Amino acid sequence: MADPKSPGERKRAETKGAESFAAHQIFINPKGNMKQYEIIDHTADIGLRAYGKDLKQLFINVARGMFDILAELKNVQAKDKAEIKLEAPNIEELFLSWLRELLYQYNSRGIIFKEFLIDKLSDNSISASAGGEKVDLKRHRLKTEIKAVTYHQLKVQKVKGVWQGEVIFDV
Template sequence: MRRETEKVRERYEVIEHTADIGIRAFGGDLKELFVNSAQGMFAIIADLDKVEVKKSLKIECKAESAEELLVSWLGELLYHFNVDEILGKEFTIVKLDNNYLEGEIGGDKFDSTKHSLKNEIKGVTYHNLKIEKKDDLWQVEVIFDV
């Protein structure tokens, strides 16, 4: 992951998991946590350096809790990648409470001559999923089935 300066907080890190891949995402607030989780997921899927922001898409999800909302959000992004081939690079959360999310994804349609894919994510799991706040920093671990 690239950092602007040493002081910039890590947005996410990829975590070890024997069979699959996970991320640990961080955020100053929940919105940032959701954005950084999406960044982490797309960094697993593709090399995002060459992805330009040319298209945008609105996303809306409903769920019973913040955790379920996070899986829904990532699941929606994955769905649009799989069906519309949208590689996400920039993410915005417009509205967020425990049951509802409104967001936007900016990116480009996958083009095999320009972009390189790294991993196929089959699904976002609910495995040991818990959003926690530690010392003013929100964090969550998400395991993906790859």
């Protein structure tokens, strides 16, 4: 059993109030005004709405949004890769399966993903690769634990020419 931490270490372990809580910011694309994703309020859990000019971009943006909830991405490099091939009965289930698979890879292999390349995407299948880095707590900060991706209010639709996808995570 370790002894209690020294006062200096205590300080680091202690939570510093609300100072770092602007965590879930809306990302504005430097070239345009379209948001990549935003957080939607849900009493017990966290919702995410992602946008894309096409389905590929929507899938990339929602994955980025999920990893932004999970961890701080600035010190994460794209060193480790995962190949992802999935099939599903429809686009909404595929959207969910994509997030579920990435979350599984994060939980089992400990990789924080930040770059996504989609090779093929249809309503029923996806073939993609994701790049990221194994969690190193000296350099990476984990934010929120996502227990799972839920079906509740799951939506993928085109609104005024822009693809939108909504999902709620159990946290």
